[in-house]
Amino acid sequence: MASPLALTAEALLRRVEWTVLRPLDGQLQGDYRTLFAGAGMDFRELREYVPGDDLRRIDWNVTARMDTPYVREYAEDRELTAWFVLDRSGSMAFGPQGRGKEQVLVEFTATLARLLTRGGNRVAAILYDGARPETVAARSGRLHVLRLIHRLQQPHDSAHSPTDLAGLLKASAGVIRQRSLVVVVSDFISAPGWEAPLRLLTQRHDVVPVQIVDPLESSLPDVGEIVLEDAETGERVLIDTGDRAFRERLRALAEQEQDQIRDRVRSCGLDLTTVSTADDLVEVFVRLAARRKLRR
Template sequence: MRSAPDRLLRRLEWRVIRRLDGRLQGAYRTAFRGTGIDFDSLREYAPDDDVRHIDWNVTARLDQPHVRQYTEERELTAWLVLDQSASMRFGETPQGKDSMLTDLAVCLARLFTRGGNRVGAILYDNRAHRVVPPRTGRDHVLRLTDLVTAPTADRGGGSTDLAAMLRLAAGSARRRSLVFVVSDFIGEGDWAGELTRLALRHEVVAIRVVHPAELDLPDLGLVLVEDAETGEQLLADTGDPLFRERLRAEVEARESMVDERMVRTGVAAHRVRTDEDLVEVLVEMVRRTRRRRR
């Protein structure tokens, strides 16, 4: 009898990864390519070059910007930084935020390990975290699936320290890697600053998971609303026009703030709704990444 992680992996291989092969024909392997660490040569800076590769010592000596070129590795190391805080447990299965995080993590891990690449993971919340060293192979993906789907205790007690999560990622990924940060980006700390610093060394893709009810709360009458991060409760009349107007304004302000911070970090950022088709999500993610590289 197959285990639950094995059943989930097989379901995603059949329903998502097989369809991706038909839609992208392996394009995701080139969209998310690695950057080698072996120095090869220097050349003059061109307008579309990555400024992180500028050799400032040579630039100062020659009074002309020069960039370092590296020998690109055939294999890469990918890290999945997974926010498992209380706010990520919003919504019922199969359209909860944690369900989307799980499916994204498993699919990304399987896509990269099929090509012989190594995938590591950081499972994080305020009170507990786990670092899984990079490995390759289907057995490793099964282990990651088991860890991601393991029941989590109710660990309330404060807003998520996203900055600490990103510092943990920076300290765990020693070599230059491809880093996927999957979170709702609801939390405290200077996460934008830490995300920027993480991107100085690694190629970073931020995947922000949102639930439709977070963007437009349906009219459910009188309900008890609880802040998943702090546990604070509030009795709210979701049919009250004034309440809905105030809530809508707060949502718009929050979305604008997060979008502005993402733009400031300069990382590839994607917003994913839990009611979206995962195949379409990944296809669009690859297409946008390939456009950024041109």
């Protein structure tokens, strides 16, 4: 099978429409479209809090006066603007040939962008490859999705570029002014400190954090001695994968780091959607739809 990055934008989008969106139409019967409905800023009414309401909509002034929690409700917009905040730094180059983490990022973005534009919504993107973030303006339609895919397929120099996720999120908060759906796609391999800007984004926007991972990042096979290179620093190290104790330490460390990432995202009031390079995107979107439906 050809690598998604080796396909034309049209070929990749057609494949996504046939292998992902078509099965989703059958499995979810169109219900997933309402899960990304716009949340407008026009105030409608105040009502008492009920379990399951979004805590970010609590009106603390009214709650203090009435001595019981009240939430603010808003009239929903028919149309939605979605922003994809896309991490294309060095660590995203990891993964098997033909479907590494960056390839999965392209497929995931293409799928969700087309899903949204089919409903008349607009999509935009902020691309980050370790240098200055690049903005793709918000537009609707299939042609715009093709242009976004084509832009993502262009070569970029992310070698030895450490991920500054905090800086990317801060820059996004400055660019995205109107309330939007913000989909952050990254492997979250970054220096600590990105929780605060992520929390800031959630105060104004509907944020969906998506983590792209590869199984080999947490579980190495026994293939003897190999040289590994850090994609973000260029540092090389010789390791013996035949050392069972080393493999166990690596697995434990990877699990610990993953738990920390999940806890940091949860501290922002969000659920982390994890997508593996081995995952079927149909199953990924079914899980995502179920999770968003449960939160609503």
